[in-house]
Amino acid sequence: MTLRSYLHNFISKDKQESKSVCQYRVRQTKNQRTIQVDCSQCKQSSTLNDPACRERLFEIILTEPISNRLVLSHLYERDYEGNEIAVIYELAKFGDALLNYKDVRLTSNCSHREANKCTSYRKKLLDNVLECSKNDPVTACKFLKKLVIDGNEHTTHPECHDCVAEFRSTIREMKDIASEISIFHAFRTEQSAYHDSDNNDKTWTVFDYDSYIKPHVRPAFSTSRIYTEPPENTRFMECYDVRNNAGRMLQISIYEMTDRPEKLYMAIPLEYNLGHNVLGLIERVRKKLIRFRPENMNFADPVNSREYIYRIGKQMLEEDAKLHGIDLTPFETMAYSDLLAKYTTGLGILEDVLSDPKITDVYVNAPADINPIHVVVDGDECITNIFLSQDDLDSMVSRFRAISGRPFGEATPVLEMELPEFGVRVSVIGDPLSANGLAYAFRKHARTPWTLPKLINTGSISPLTAGLLSFLMDGEASILVAGEVGAGKTSLLSAMMMEIPQKYRILTIEDTRELPIEDLQQLGWKIQGMNSRSSILNTSIEVKPDVALRAALRLGNSSLVIGEVRGPEVKVLYEAMQVGTAGNSVLGTIHGASTRSVYERIVHTLGVPPASFKSTDAVVVCTNTRVGGSMSKKRRVTQISEVSTGWDEDATPEEIFAEIMQYSSAEDSLIPTDILDRGQSELIGKIARKWGISIDDASLNIRIRARIKQKIASAGSLDPKFLEADVVSKANNVFWLYMDMEKHGTCGPDYERVYEKWNSWFDSFSSSGL
CATH class of the missing domain: 3.30.450.380 (Beta-Lactamase)
Incomplete structure (x- = not known):
């Protein structure tokens, strides 16, 4: 179909249907003014590709004050906002602006006998453009462009040159109005917009408005809006499906942005x-x-x-x-x-x-x-x-x-x-x-509790780090897990709790529950959870954190786990730790990016005396790290430091803390320092003395635990079930059982023999299936 024949058919068709009025309402909120058009009873397609719908929508938005959202309401609702509604306004205003040329003079004072015929012809051309611009501005713009190029009239009469020039001048003015509209610039750069060249009018195709002005689409029962097609400035990366408990599928696609270092997460729900x-x-x-x-x-x-x-x-x-x-x-x-x-x-x-x-x-x-x-x-x-x-x-x-x-x-x-x-x-x-x-x-929260082998496989910790943390937890050390928001503090704390032998009791205090208490209870841990007042809400119907802490200290000898250390209750905690009434180990998370910031916050901000801070055995620092300078952030444990004992109140953080393990960006892993390698750790020595073993035995104990965690992590890389809490708890219990059996021997524990027994058990366990 040629452009002229398309325009002729478009103008000559019966347009009674397009003259009907759409029902709509305007809704004003704090941030938006929305025009919602009721298309539920309409016989049209209720899309921008329908000429009748376009004309009615143009009339509505030109009648109402400027709005920043347009909704076509049917079983599927289409939302236009932002750039999309701006384009619709441009198209509507283009047709409205052309109406100023409805009664423009189309010829000069011509005495030629064909003057009336020429005027009638030009009037018909102009009326066609004006009528078309009401609901198909792209076609009107294209027709104006061809009128300028073709000239449309050729004659040798001396007066015709002035008439043609005046008419073409009018057409150029109208075309210049179109040139000021941004979307027409995009149309000119796309071959698919016209499917013909400027000098060939044989292949005109109806313009697809819905392809260029994409709405957010949603079913009528959902008020959430999505766009179902990715923007042009994206490049596909991957896709996968997510299935919920009822079996509903959610299609997920990940795109990278081509103009900035960011990714787009596209979800297409079933509905x-x-x-x-x-x-x-x-x-x-x-x-x-x-x-x-x-x-x-x-x-x-x-x-x-x-x-x-x-x-x-x-x-x-x-x-x-x-x-x-x-x-x-x-x-x-x-x-x-x-x-x-x-x-x-x-x-x-x-x-x-x-x-x-x-x-x-x-x-x-x-x-x-x-x-x-x-x-x-x-x-x-x-x-x-x-x-x-x-x-x-x-x-x-x-x-x-x-x-x-x-x-x-x-x-x-x-x-x-x-x-x-x-x-x-x-x-x-x-x-x-x-x-x-x-x-x-x-x-x-994690769907299942975090474990040290699982953290190994995510790259957060190394096997040796897992062995050290397991040793410290078994040794009833008091540890603070520090880091910024979202650095994985609670995840690490949950995994460390699983390294406390099940025979010992654990008390937890949280203002917002995050620790997997019920999961650990089902696996055999003796845990009592306690709730305290939110530090932000501070309502009178909940128990103050310091009251909850004092209650916990009266509940008997237990390991104490505090969801977050951040208020005046910290003084009570350190007093209890200092005089030994806090029970076994004390664990907690605290906001801080380094050991220095942890010390300054506890001592200077929260008012704990420096002497009391010595009750802290170690500080573990978690960080969101941009590995290799990439834009992606990965959770990493970047520092494990013990708190030295021989310092006074004037000591610097360098004198207070001694690093046991530190992060190497080149290896993207924690590596041991000389303190660990040479057996010079005060904390490891303290646990060794409590257990009645040598420093060398303690170091071997740590490395045996590291080999065990690595063995489980390797199995988990083939079958993720091996990383879950039920398997890790079984593996830990078997290790403690063999350790306890060895301790009753006359020559003390033989750690290599413990590992051989454990390794044989794990091979048999894994081969028998889960």
Whole structure:
């Protein structure tokens, strides 16, 4: 089809349909003005590729004040914002600007007998362009361009030259208006935009608006928006699928940005690819579920309410599908039932993201409806294709407030809580603390407890580091795990707890639960968990940390694990450590990037006397390291230092701490210092004396443990099950059992024989299958 024939057909067709009025409403929020067009009853396709839809949308946005979001609402809703709605405004304003030429003079005072014919011809050309610009600005722009190039009229009459020149001048003015519109520049650089050259009008193809103006697409029951196609400034890297407990699949694609050192995480949930029949089915059942709410149902209990909605939704789906003649497989019924629970009592699309085992953190920055979600994937912070709406944010914080029982509002603009069903710690801030509305941070816990062999395989620690930490924990050392936010402090602390023999009791104190207490209890550890007041919320309904600590000290001889050392309760802790009432070992995490910062914070900021600080045996520093200067951050243990004993209050940090192991960037690993290699560690010597063994035996003990951890890690590289807590706990128990048997010998423990026995057991255990 040629451009002229396309334009002729376009103008001559019946346009009664396009004259109907679309129903729409305008919604104003703090950050956005949204025009929402109701397309549910429309017979058109409800896309920008439909000429009738384009004309109606242009009329609407030109009638209303400037808005920054346009929504076409149907079973699938299309959201245009940012650059996309800016382009739509440009196209609409282009057609509006051309209307100024509707009554322009098309000829000079011509006495030629054909003057009326010429004027009529030019008027028809101009009217065609103006009519076309109302809903197909690209074609109108293209036609203007060809009129300028072709000249359109050739005659030898002396007066025709002036008339043609004036008409072409008008056409050039109209074309210049188009040249000021940015999107037309992009069109000119793309062969696919016109499919013909400037001098060949034989291959005109209808322009694909939807390919250039891409909306965020979502089903009607979801207020979260995603874009389903990657931007042009990306390059594909990898893809994988994530399956949740109900079997629903989530398609994940990772792209790298070509214009900046950042990655794009694209998630395409199941519901964004469903057919219209299924979408209609789910939406009908969802509306029934909203009206169907038993009075005795506690919807503040997310696990029970989700299970209830799942069962009722499954029944309603089967009934509605049968009524409307829709065939559903058992898998589809289960998946769609889970979708209903996800969008009624769940977290919507956010819970799909949280189900990805590669993700450790999810951030929602304010204003959330114009900022994409950010995620941390294997240490890399990535932008995503997901935008949460204000409705999402408001409903989530209401639900979190009900579940936690904690206050949230202008008087208390911070909310911290746990979502055990997702293994997530949630932090929310709102007005007036957050200037632009609600902001969220989701910190995921490991689905299973961290172990030292698992940390070896992630590169966080070396086998020798694992052996040393196992030895220190068995030796009841008091250790602080330091590092910045997200450096892996709690992960390492959890793994170290598994190196405490199961025969000893453990007490934990946390304001926000992160340690895998229930998992370790099921594996045989004797753990009592205690909750304390949040250091941020400071509500009167929770127990103060120092009160919780004093209670713990009265609960008998136990290893004491403190989730985070950060308040005035630290003085109580060090007093107990100094006089020996803290029981066995004391463990805890603390914010600090080095041993120096840990000492300064505890002594100078928290007011612990320097003499009391000597009760700390060692400080382990975790860091998010950019290995080799890359943009990706990896969790690494970068320093293990013992606290020396022979120093006074005026001592420098160099005199206070002695490094046992230090990080080598060249090897990307912790390496032992001379203190460890030459057996000069005060801490190892202290444990050796307590056990009644020599320094050489203690050093051999550490290396035997390192070989054991390496053996488990190597097996785990072939089968990840060997890295899990149940296997590691069995392996540790067998090691302690053989060690205890050896200690009853007359010549003391033979560590090589212990390892040989353990190695034989592990080979038999691994070959028998898990």
